[in-house]
Amino acid sequence: MDVHRSLLHWLKHAADAYGDDLPVAARTPRAPVARAAVVPAAVVPELVAPAPRKPVPTPAVAASPAVPTPPALPPIELPDGLDELRDLVLSCRRCRLHEGRTTVVFGEGDPRARVMFVGEAPGAREDETGRPFVGAAGQLLTKIIEKAVGVPRASVYIANVNKCRPPNNRNPEPDEVAACLPYLRQQIRAIRPAVIVALGRVAAHNLLGTTLSMSQLRTMDLSYEGIPVVATWHPAYLLRQPEAKRDTWEDIKRVNRLLGRPEIPPSNAAR
Numbered sequence: 001m002d003v004h005r006s007l008l009h010w011l012k013h014a015a016d017a018y019g020d021d022l023p024v025a026a027r028t029p030r031a032p033v034a035r036a037a038v039v040p041a042a043v044v045p046e047l048v049a050p051a052p053r054k055p056v057p058t059p060a061v062a063a064s065p066a067v068p069t070p071p072a073l074p075p076i077e078l079p080d081g082l083d084e085l086r087d088l089v090l091s092c093r094r095c096r097l098h099e100g101r102t103t104v105v106f107g108e109g110d111p112r113a114r115v116m117f118v119g120e121a122p123g124a125r126e127d128e129t130g131r132p133f134v135g136a137a138g139q140l141l142t143k144i145i146e147k148a149v150g151v152p153r154a155s156v157y158i159a160n161v162n163k164c165r166p167p168n169n170r171n172p173e174p175d176e177v178a179a180c181l182p183y184l185r186q187q188i189r190a191i192r193p194a195v196i197v198a199l200g201r202v203a204a205h206n207l208l209g210t211t212l213s214m215s216q217l218r219t220m221d222l223s224y225e226g227i228p229v230v231a232t233w234h235p236a237y238l239l240r241q242p243e244a245k246r247d248t249w250e251d252i253k254r255v256n257r258l259l260g261r262p263e264i265p266p267s268n269a270a271r
């Protein structure tokens, strides 16, 4: 054995005998030891404490649809008499509906009427003429008054919640109703009818301060300041849904009972 081979042999023997205490330069190279695939979590902090999450933006809480609150209007002094009230309303500018109107439609009929019909707002024909319910729906209302109640149209009183025509016949906005409703209330106080007939949802809701459906309201005993109210379909709806006329016939029979009249007018009962 030559000197070089002897030295190697001695080094191998020493490594086996002393292990890692042997000076580095004297260690025999070892095959790399495969590390365990699973590293203890305790020594890998990022596995113990989860990595911080990206902040999730908090979704904005969806606001529930706001119930429109009309802005407060200055109180108005209203005259007791219908004529004086009419004079006041004809020049009214309390809401934006005055901008597009041709005429204010105050209302018409017998100031001592026992039954008062209340609609929503004037349409095109009413805006032109200044009279309530004179278009196609108005002609149907006249038939209801004459055939189902059995009295001339001139013996009842007819008015609307809003006295000026909304553009394109849209429903009046809450602030427009709030501006105009004092006039209707004063008309009712002045006339003091025995029965009020609310024609359609808009009239019934604003007069009674409810959001119940017309199907519910039609079956209920309603009142406004102690005056019985009967809610029925608007004549314009009856023109679109003629089958609902049967409902209106029943509603008007209730009106007649409340008035102390025959449910069916004698002129129709004979037919």
Ligand code: SF4
Residues within 6 Å of the ligand: 089, 092, 093, 094, 095, 096, 097, 098, 104, 162, 163, 164, 176, 179, 180
């Ligand atoms: S709708 Fe009524 S409150 Fe509005 S301007 Fe006409 S009368 Fe006045």
